Amino acid sequence: xxxxxxxxxxxxxxxxxxxxxxxxxxxxxxxxxxxxxxxxxxxxxxxxxxxxxxxxxxxxxxxxxxxxxxxxxxxxxxxxxxxxxxxxxxxxxxxxxxxxxxxxxxxxxxxxxxxxxxxxxxxxxxxxxxxxxxxxxxxxxxxxxxxxxxxxxxxxxxxxxxxxxxxxxxxxxxxxxxxxxxxxxxxxxxxxxxxxxxxxxxxxxxxxxxxxxxxxxxxxxxxxxxxxxxxxxxxxxxxxxxxxxxxxxxxxxxxxxxxxxxxxxxxxxxxxxxxxxxxxxxxxxxxxxxxxxxxxxxxxxxxxxxxxxxxxxxxxxxxxxxxxxxxxxxxxxxxxxxxxx
Amino acid sequence: xxxxxxxxxxxxxxxxxxxxxxxxxxxxxxxxxxxxxxxxxxxxxxxxxxxxxxxxxxxxxxxxxxxxxxxxxxxxxxxxxxxxxxxxxxxxxxxxxxxxxxxxxxxxxxxxxxxxxxxxxxxxxxxxxxxxxxxxxxxxxxxxxxxxxxxxxxxxxxxxxxxxxxxxxxxxxxxxxxxxxxxxxxxxxxxxxxxxxxxxxxxxxxxxxxxxxxxxxxxxxxxxxxxxxxxxxxxxxxxxxxxxxxxxxxxxxxxxxxxxxxxxxxxxxxxxxxxxxxxxxxxxxxxxxxxxxxxxxxxxxxxxxxxxxxxxxxxxxxxxxxxxxxxxxxxxxxxxxxxxxxxxxxxxxxxxxxxxxxxxxxxxxxxxxxxxxxxxxxxxxxxxxxxxxxxxxxxxxxxxxxxxxxxxxxxxxxxxxxxxxxx
Numbered sequence: 018x019x020x021x022x023x024x025x026x027x028x029x030x031x032x033x034x035x036x037x038x039x040x041x042x043x044x045x046x047x048x049x050x051x052x053x054x055x056x057x058x059x060x061x062x063x064x065x066x067x068x069x070x071x072x073x074x075x076x077x078x079x080x081x082x083x084x085x086x087x088x089x090x091x092x093x094x095x096x097x098x099x100x101x102x103x104x105x106x107x108x109x110x111x112x113x114x115x116x117x118x119x120x121x122x123x124x125x126x127x128x129x130x131x132x133x134x135x136x137x138x139x140x141x142x143x144x145x146x147x148x149x150x151x152x153x154x155x156x157x158x159x160x161x162x163x164x165x166x167x168x169x170x171x172x173x174x175x176x177x178x179x180x181x182x183x184x185x186x187x188x189x190x191x192x193x194x195x196x197x198x199x200x201x202x203x204x205x206x207x208x209x210x211x212x213x214x215x216x217x218x219x220x221x222x223x224x225x226x227x228x229x230x231x232x233x234x235x236x237x238x239x240x241x242x243x244x245x246x247x248x249x250x251x252x253x254x255x256x257x258x259x260x261x262x263x264x265x266x267x268x269x270x271x272x273x274x275x276x277x278x279x280x281x282x283x284x285x286x287x288x289x290x291x292x293x294x295x296x297x298x299x300x301x302x303x304x305x306x307x308x309x310x311x312x313x314x315x316x317x318x319x320x321x322x323x324x325x326x327x328x329x330x331x332x333x334x335x336x337x338x339x340x341x342x343x344x345x346x347x348x349x350x351x352x353x354x355x356x357x358x
Numbered sequence: 359x360x361x362x363x364x365x366x367x368x369x370x371x372x373x374x375x376x377x378x379x380x381x382x383x384x385x386x387x388x389x390x391x392x393x394x395x396x397x398x399x400x401x402x403x404x405x406x407x408x409x410x411x412x413x414x415x416x417x418x419x420x421x422x423x424x425x426x427x428x429x430x431x432x433x434x435x436x437x438x439x440x441x442x443x444x445x446x447x448x449x450x451x452x453x454x455x456x457x458x459x460x461x462x463x464x465x466x467x468x469x470x471x472x473x474x475x476x477x478x479x480x481x482x483x484x485x486x487x488x489x490x491x492x493x494x495x496x497x498x499x500x501x502x503x504x505x506x507x508x509x510x511x512x513x514x515x516x517x518x519x520x521x522x523x524x525x526x527x528x529x530x531x532x533x534x535x536x537x538x539x540x541x542x543x544x545x546x547x548x549x550x551x552x553x554x555x556x557x558x559x560x561x562x563x564x565x566x567x568x569x570x571x572x573x574x575x576x577x578x579x580x581x582x583x584x585x586x587x588x589x590x591x592x593x594x595x596x597x598x599x600x601x602x603x604x605x606x607x608x609x610x611x612x613x614x615x616x617x618x619x620x621x622x623x624x625x626x627x628x629x630x631x632x633x634x635x636x637x638x639x640x641x642x643x644x645x646x647x648x649x650x651x652x653x654x655x656x657x658x659x660x661x662x663x664x665x666x667x668x669x670x671x672x673x674x675x676x677x678x679x680x681x682x683x684x685x686x687x688x689x690x691x692x693x694x695x696x697x698x699x700x701x702x703x704x705x706x707x708x709x710x711x712x713x714x715x716x717x718x719x720x721x722x723x724x725x726x727x728x729x730x731x732x733x734x735x736x737x738x739x740x741x742x743x744x745x746x747x748x749x750x751x752x753x754x755x756x757x758x759x760x761x762x763x764x765x766x767x768x769x770x771x772x773x774x775x776x777x778x779x780x781x
Contacts, residue, residue: 046617053618057568057625130411172555178492179478179485196485199474202492204414206555213411214474216404221474301699305558312557313491316570320494320544331539334441335532341443 072315073283073307081308082284085169086256088188089233090286091242093162095298096271097249100137100160104241104250108135108164111229111240131215134226135164135241142293159291161298162241162250165190165211165226166278166285170308173225176206182223188255188286189228197222208282208304228286255286262290283308361597361748363727365736366517375728384720391717394710395471403474406710412700416693417707418472421715423549423688425722426465427577428681431588432458432506433542434581434608440535447608449601452513452735453592454585459506460722466503468718491548491555498545505538517733546577553691559699562632563646564691568622575622576684579615582608583657583677590674596730597747598740606667612680613661620654645686645694653683 102123109116112134116122120130127136138161146153171190174182181196182203192212199221203212215221229239237243238252251258262276277289281304289295296302305312363376375381398406409416431454438444439451470476482496508530515523547570553560554569566572586605592598627633636643660666660676667673697704707715729735736744767775 046614049614049618050621053621054625057622058629128411175489176492176555178487178490178496179481180487181485194475196478196481197475198478198481199476200472200492201414201474202490202552204411205552208558210411214403214414216402216409216411218402218474219400220477221402221404223474301559303558309555309557310489312554312567313489313551315567316551316554317489317491317494324540324544327543328540331441331536335536338441338443 071305071307072311078280078283078306081169082255082259085188085284085286086254088167088169088255088286089228089239090167090188090253090255090258090288091228091239092251092253092258092262092288092290094249094251094265095159095161095289095291095293097247098137098160098162099247099249100139100158101246102137103244103246104162105133105135105137107240107244108226109133111232112227114224129163129211129213129225131213131218131224133213134224135162137162138299140293140298142297144293159293159298161300164241164287165228166209166281166287167226167228168282168308169284169286170282170310172206172208172282172309173203173212175310175313176202178202182212185230187230187234189230189233190225191227191230192223192225194222199223206309208309209301255288258288262288265290280306282306283311361595361744361751363596363731364748365596365598365730365741365744366732366734367741367745368734373732375731381724381727384724387713387717387720388724391714391721394714394717397710398471398714399476403472406708406714408706408708408711410702412702413696413705416705417711418468418715420685420689420692421718422465422468422472423692424685425468425719426461426549427546427580427684427688428584429458429461429542430577430579430581431584432456432461432581433538434578435585436535436538437578438608441539444607447604449737449740450585450589450604453588453730454581455506455509456726456729456735457584457588459503459510460725462499462503462506463725464718464722465499469499471714491551495545495548495552498541498548502538502541502545505534505541508534509538513733513735542577543574547571547574549573550688550691556696559696560691561642561695561698562630563627563635563642564687564695566626566630568626569691571622572619572687575615575619576687579612579619580680580684582612583680586673586677587681590670592730592736595727596736596744597751598736599743600670602668602670605673609661609667609673613658616654616658616661616680620650620658623650623654642694642698645690649683649686649690652679653686654680657683 100123105122108114109122109132114132114134117130117132120132121127122133122136123139125139125141127133127138129136140159140161142157142159144155144157146155167184167188167190171182171184174180174184174190177183177197178200179196179198181193181198182190183193184190199214201212201214201223203223204210204214212223212225214223229237229241232239239250242250242252251261253261259276259279262279266272266274266276271292273291273294275295277291277295277300278285278287283306289300291298362378364370394406403409407418435447435451435454438447470479473479482493487493508527511523512527512531515527550573551570553565554567557565582605585608586600589598589600589605593600624633627636636646657676657679660672660679666676693705
């Protein structure tokens with residue numbers, strides 16, 4: 018019996034017979050397991066060790082930092098902040114945000130919200146001081162001025178499918194509400210939880226700090242930096258700020274030896290110095306060192322070759338079926354003629 | 359149970375929709391949902407949901423991803439028939455297709471409902487944020503939904519014949535099928551790869567660069583179980599026979615794919631060094647174990663067993679478990695895995711949010727029933743079987759009904775009537 022005869026008996030085109038199916042299955046399970054395991058091991062190469070880059074070579078990260086060395090940025094020295102909130106006031110006035118009772122911008126409850134592009138949050142901390150009588154615990158407080166960190170490679174902008182969020186030539190990450198559809202993928206994508214949404218508006222938009230793009234493009238410092246009476250916020254070029262930060266760390270043992278924002282998410286334009294570990298101040302630590310868009314890119318870049326291969330496969334399958342259908346139609350046509358004669 | 363309605367047949371030409379108590383409930387839920395949606399579009403998202411800046415996506419996102427995964431039914435049958443030549447699956451083709459099309463229409467509706475500035479939803483057509491996974495999603499979901507609706511017009515044209523439409527449909531049939539085969543793979547993967555960017559925040563039990571692969575695998579293998587459930591529901595509603603032969607033929611494919619999926623997940627855990635967390639006995643580890651054990655391994659074994667495969671009850675149970683596995687994978691990615699890093703506790707949906715989600719599901723059910731009763735979805739043999747089941751049930755009901763007894767009047771009343779008649 019030829020395959021063609023089998024096909025005519027079976028309603029399926031080109032379907033294997035029962036025997037073929039049963040015989041293949043067990044072996045193919047094993048084979049598939051091996052193939053799957055191998056492919057997985059190759060594709061899923063990321064280690065979860067924190068602090069090391071996984072996808073992007075160190076050199077490329079340094080290159081990225083060099084590229085953005087002239088971007089406007091801010092160095093926020095938490096040790097100098099006294100929590101007066103003048104920066105918050107300046108921000109709200111400059112960006113026309115207004116005050117809302119349910120969205121405190123200063124104090125222990127302060128959180129970024131649709132009317133707060135920046136906040137100064139009071140964080141209770143406990144410090145240990147060495148004294149003649151041994152270590153002494155002291156309850157204290159730190160003020161964390163928080164706003165968008167303006168990533169060198171912003172996850173929010175890469176996540177935005179209408180290009181409403183983008184990084185400008187100058188280096189600020191800005192938002193255009195007219196282009197936005199309000200999907201809030203940027204809120205999910207941001208590793209620092211910065212973008213906020215207007216939940217109580219009929220047509221909600223996103224709200225976030227734009228590094229006073231209107232002012233910085235004119236060469237002026239940001240409103241918050243200008244308003245700070247304590248010199249806790251230094252406005253300048255990222256490269257210079259990084260140098261300054263490292264100089265302060267070197268000159269004073271009290272500083273935590275880490276500039277927050279130097280490596281987080283591939284680097285940010287806003288940098289932080291602190292004398293209390295950042296995780297105690299509510300900062301998200303353990304943020305990937307690679308720019309987050311790289312992870313998405315790692316996935317999407319496989320798509321074009323995969324799409325090409327997949328198209329070829331389905332076209333081949335389609336052509337094969339058409340051929341079999343044609344053959345069958347011919348076979349049926351002849352047999353009918355035979356019956357007729 | 360007696361079938362309450364009949365599927366469409368050319369003999370019964372008029373448009374109709376049987377009303378049963380269950381359908382009244384469905385329609386009520388839909389009505390309430392419409393009212394709530396009106397409120398949502400006036401008052402904003404915050405008014406109806408518990409979403410916040412901390413949880414910008416959650417319950418609805420899960421519901422969308424889960425509901426549309428069921429569309430694997432249509433994809434699976436389409437691929438098997440038109441690309442692998444399994445003509446015998448024709449008997450379940452259209453039912454599966456309708457489930458898929460409605461799933462996608464629901465997804466589109468749900469996506470629009472979830473947008474802040476929904477009137478801008480057309481903008482990605484010319485504002486290309488091509489580096490976003492969401493962009494791929496927008497284009498593929500959009501075009502696949504259009505493809506499915508056009509495919510539905512093939513069925514529509516059979517019901518409402520119109521020559522020019524028929525001609526056009528005939529011409530574009532082949533490219534349409536090729537597109538229908540091509541598109542879903544990309545956006546089903548994209549739906550879950552949206553979460554790839556949450557690297558460092560999504561628990562490593564669920565964050566993986568292989569998220570898109572897992573999404574596609576679960577989408578495709580869930581096809582046959584969904585077809586089985588659709589068949590069982592159609593059987594209870596219309597008395598349509600369950601096409602156990604076709605389905606039992608498909609289920610090993612599901613078992614095979616589940617097996618490959620399971621191996622991949624476990625090797626992935628091993629490579630990334632999170633295997634310890636999986637078996638650590640922690641809440642998250644246990645949730646992942648439940649997802650993989652009860653939601654994948656158990657139904658896989660059941661589907662692979664030849665004896666169990668012939669038992670309808672066992673297969674229905676296994677199908678429900680498989681759907682549980684697929685849905686809980688999406689639940690863990692969108693909710694469980696983020697609880698820790700978001701740090702404000704689990705997301706609890708509001709009542710209105712839940713009702714809207716249910717209402718969308720109810721609308722899909724109503725639409726399915728309406729389409730089956732007014733369009734040629736079931737094969738002629740199936741419709742004949744449904745009619746026979748209906749006739750049999752009616753006859754049984756008639757036979758079981760108590761016979762009307764002769765009225766027996768008291769003797770004195772009879773006498774009185776007689777007297778009245780005489781005068």
